[in-house]
Amino acid sequence: xxxxxxxxxxxxxxxxxxxxxxxxxxxxxxxxxxxxxxxxxxxxxxxxxxxxxxxxxxxxxxxxxxxxxxxxxxxxxxxxxxxxxxxxxxxxxxxxxxxxxxxxxxxxxxxxxxxxxxxxxxxxxxxxxxxxxxxxxxxxxxxxxxxxxxxxxxxxxxxxxxxxxxxxxxxxxxxxxxxxxxxxxxxxxxxxxxxxxxxxxxxxxxxxxxxxxxxxxxxxxxxxxxxxxxxxxxxxxxxxx
Amino acid sequence: xxxxxxxxxxxxxxxxxxxxxxxxxxxxxxxxxxxxxxxxxxxxxxxxxxxxxxxxxxxxxxxxxxxxxxxxxxxxxxxxxxxxxxxxxxxxxxxxxxxxxxxxxxxxxxxxxxxxxxxxxxxxxxxxxxxxxxxxxxxxxxxxxxxxxxxxxxxxxxxxxxxxxxxxxxxxxxxxxxxxxxxxxxxxxxxxxxxxxxxxxxxxxxxxxxxxxxxxxxxxxxxxxxxxxxxxxxxxxxxxxxxxxxxxxxxxxxxxxxxx
Ligand SMILES: Nc1ncnc2c1ncn2[C@@H]1O[C@H](COP(=O)(O)OP(=O)(O)OP(=O)(O)O)[C@@H](O)[C@H]1O
Ligand SMILES: [Mg+2]
Numbered sequence: 001x002x003x004x005x006x007x008x009x010x011x012x013x014x015x016x017x018x019x020x021x022x023x024x025x026x027x028x029x030x031x032x033x034x035x036x037x038x039x040x041x042x043x044x045x046x047x048x049x050x051x052x053x054x055x056x057x058x059x060x061x062x063x064x065x066x067x068x069x070x071x072x073x074x075x076x077x078x079x080x081x082x083x084x085x086x087x088x089x090x091x092x093x094x095x096x097x098x099x100x101x102x103x104x105x106x107x108x109x110x111x112x113x114x115x116x117x118x119x120x121x122x123x124x125x126x127x128x129x130x131x132x133x134x135x136x137x138x139x140x141x142x143x144x145x146x147x148x149x150x151x152x153x154x155x156x157x158x159x160x161x162x163x164x165x166x167x168x169x170x171x172x173x174x175x176x177x178x179x180x181x182x183x184x185x186x187x188x189x190x191x192x193x194x195x196x197x198x199x200x201x202x203x204x205x206x207x208x209x210x211x212x213x214x215x216x217x218x219x220x221x222x223x224x225x226x227x228x229x230x231x232x233x234x235x236x237x238x239x240x241x
Numbered sequence: 242x243x244x245x246x247x248x249x250x251x252x253x254x255x256x257x258x259x260x261x262x263x264x265x266x267x268x269x270x271x272x273x274x275x276x277x278x279x280x281x282x283x284x285x286x287x288x289x290x291x292x293x294x295x296x297x298x299x300x301x302x303x304x305x306x307x308x309x310x311x312x313x314x315x316x317x318x319x320x321x322x323x324x325x326x327x328x329x330x331x332x333x334x335x336x337x338x339x340x341x342x343x344x345x346x347x348x349x350x351x352x353x354x355x356x357x358x359x360x361x362x363x364x365x366x367x368x369x370x371x372x373x374x375x376x377x378x379x380x381x382x383x384x385x386x387x388x389x390x391x392x393x394x395x396x397x398x399x400x401x402x403x404x405x406x407x408x409x410x411x412x413x414x415x416x417x418x419x420x421x422x423x424x425x426x427x428x429x430x431x432x433x434x435x436x437x438x439x440x441x442x443x444x445x446x447x448x449x450x451x452x453x454x455x456x457x458x459x460x461x462x463x464x465x466x467x468x469x470x471x472x473x474x475x476x477x478x479x480x481x482x483x484x485x486x487x488x489x490x491x492x493x494x495x496x497x498x499x500x501x
Contacts, residue, residue, distance in 0.1 A: 001437050028495055087491045092405035102400040105414070115404045141312055154400075161405055 003232060015079075016040025017196045018094060018165045023073035025059055025220075033059050034220045036073065041165055046187055046197045048207045051217035051231070057200045059219070061167040064198070077136075077165070086237040095163030097169045103142035103149035108133075108153055111142045115160040115174040120139055123160075131156045148179030157187065173204070184210050204234060256281075300361045308362035312369040316341045318379045323384070325438040330384040331496070332485050337380055340477035344376050344470045345369050353467070357462055368466065371442070373469045375427075376474035383423035383475045387482050392496045399493055408487035420479050427471045431464055 018041040025034040034056045041047050041064075049057050062068045063075050066087045075082045076110060081088055104111050112124050119127075125135035129150040137145075145153060151171060158166060168187065172180040193196045201207055207214055216223035216231050221232060248253070259281045266273040276330035298307045322337030327333050349369065358364040367379050391398060394415050409450075444458035475497055 066490075067399055067403065069492070087402075088405045088407060091403055096403040098396065098400060098403075100396070102396050104397060104401070114401060115405070141345075157404065166315075 014027035016076075016155065017078060018045045018198075019074075019076040020063070021073060021074045021076065021078075022058065023060070023063060023069060023070045025063060027057070032220060033204075034063075034070075037217065037220070037222055039195045039215045039222070041198055042213075043164065043196045044178070044191055044194045045212040046172075046191045046199055048212050048214045049200045049217060050202055050204065050207050050209035050214055051200060051223070052202065055217040056220040057202075057217055058169050059220075061096065061169050061198065061200060064094055064165070064167050066090055066094075067096070093163055093199045094165045094167065095157055095158035095161055095164065097151075097158055097168045097171050099172050101145075101147060101154045103145065103150050103153065106141050106142060108140050108145070109138040111153060112138075112157055112160055115157045119160060127159050128153075130150050130159060130189075132182060147217045148182065151175060151183060154185070161192075163195065165198065166190060167198045169200045170202075171199070172201075173203075180206070204232060207232075246490060251273075253372070262346055262358050295366065303362060303365070305360065305365070305421060308365040309393065311362075311366050312345060315346065315370060315373055321375055323380050326381045327384045330388050332482070333384050334423045336449055336478055336481045337377075337384070337483075339481065340380055340474040341376060343477050344372055346472045347473050348466050348470050352462075353379060354467060357498065368463070371468035372467060376470045379423045379471045379475050380478045383419055384482055385424050386419035387416055388486070388496055389403070389446050389495070390419050391483075392488055395493065402491055406491075408483070408491045411491075411493075412483050416479055416483050420475055421474045427468055431468055435457050441450065 018099060020039050022039055023034055024032065024036055024037045024039050027033050035058060039047075039049075047163060049060060052059055059068065063070055066075075066082050077085070077090060077094055089148070091136065094154060108128075109124060112119060112127065116123070121135070121138075128134055128137055133152050133156070137149070137153070142150065142153060151174070155166075155168075155171070171187075172183050173184065184206065187197050187199060198208075200209060214228075214232070216228045218227055218231070220231070251259050251427060259277065262277050263274055265271070266277060294311075296392060297303060298311050305429075317336060319341045320334050323337030323341075324334040327337075344380070352368060353360050358368065391412060398415065402408070443456045443460040446459060486496060
């Protein structure tokens, strides 16, 4: 069953793992980027956050990983305000995967060890297997991986922190269609393992393929019911970026 | 010691060289005559004033406190100079001044603690000046470099933070590379010294009539001192600046880069 938030407000009543509660965010230049956004991320589900470019989707994810702090409202993980917890612990519970793969200098092994310095070879091999790579990648130099391999490695790196929620900001926008489907399938597997997956996209076909729920943002706020149906009914969805 | 001075006549004589520069400017229509005259006159006035003041400070009968006051003023000027050359670096004036002060305290404690030189105005002022001058350049370099690295590698730094690393761990590879960049030229020039160029202190001593081997020992002591000072100041700037670029709750601040 696909719940489309804004169309069916009642679907939001289960207790959320990660909860954005009337969150506002004002940028350094004084511009309001988010205004009173409310949405909940449930465990074991793929929650898609969709909306036009500049709607504030990336900013919302950055608030979830505490790379930004809300100007008003609260973000809560398992009911606890993010402002009250150690950001280093929180960020391992609420992991983040960025739009472009960001390999660090060195091998895949050294990349993974940034996330977990004490991981042993079998743990490293297992996490690579989970993202569809294998342990032969461990000694490869990370910056020369293909886009799809690099993004998988970045997901593996985040998985090593054993997150309960994983925030993915347009994780397939830099990938070809085949790799795009591969990462989508991976997101589904992670949700099946119980992780709350947040997936930002403005590819509506993709949103419909993977979402358990879709939240639409416009102009930094929750879309109204009519805006949501209008946005989702576009027959020429922006694909890719 | 048979000290060499050039006297006022010598100074006027050396001004003939400025006349050559002026003549060249006329001949090639460089329109630099005014600049050349102004620069030479300004240098003469500035240095003479400094010389007169130094004579008072360095006078063996003068209290050594005048020398320390002189050092404090030098530290302040160094702070301003660093800020002028690294405007895009946040808080560089305070950090620069602080690191110059650290360098002076640490190095002079070592020098005077081990009785390398006697504690006199005549040693305090030039030694402090030498260390501040060299450290200043390195501080500008490392400050700009750290801000440059952390803003160029912003994505990587945030990806590290996002994995739960502290700001210290997230920034370490980039800060380390900036520190190396600032220190390596100093180490290289220490290696090449004597083979490629004769350093300033030694040149000055030899010109003033000091025995070459005596000049070398003084120069060596100074070079080690400079190397230590540069390393100290660069580290102070590196640690202080990195702390400022992050918030206490491990977020990377937006760093505004001034256009050059
Ligand atoms: N730190 C910031 N300071 C000021 N403005 C910002 C900041 N970060 C983002 N913005 C602005 O906030 C708005 C929302 O940006 P955001 O990146 O969150 O949108 P988005 O929905 O992810 O867009 P896209 O689909 O293009 O990625 C944009 O207008 C952007 O220019
Ligand atoms: Mg975005």
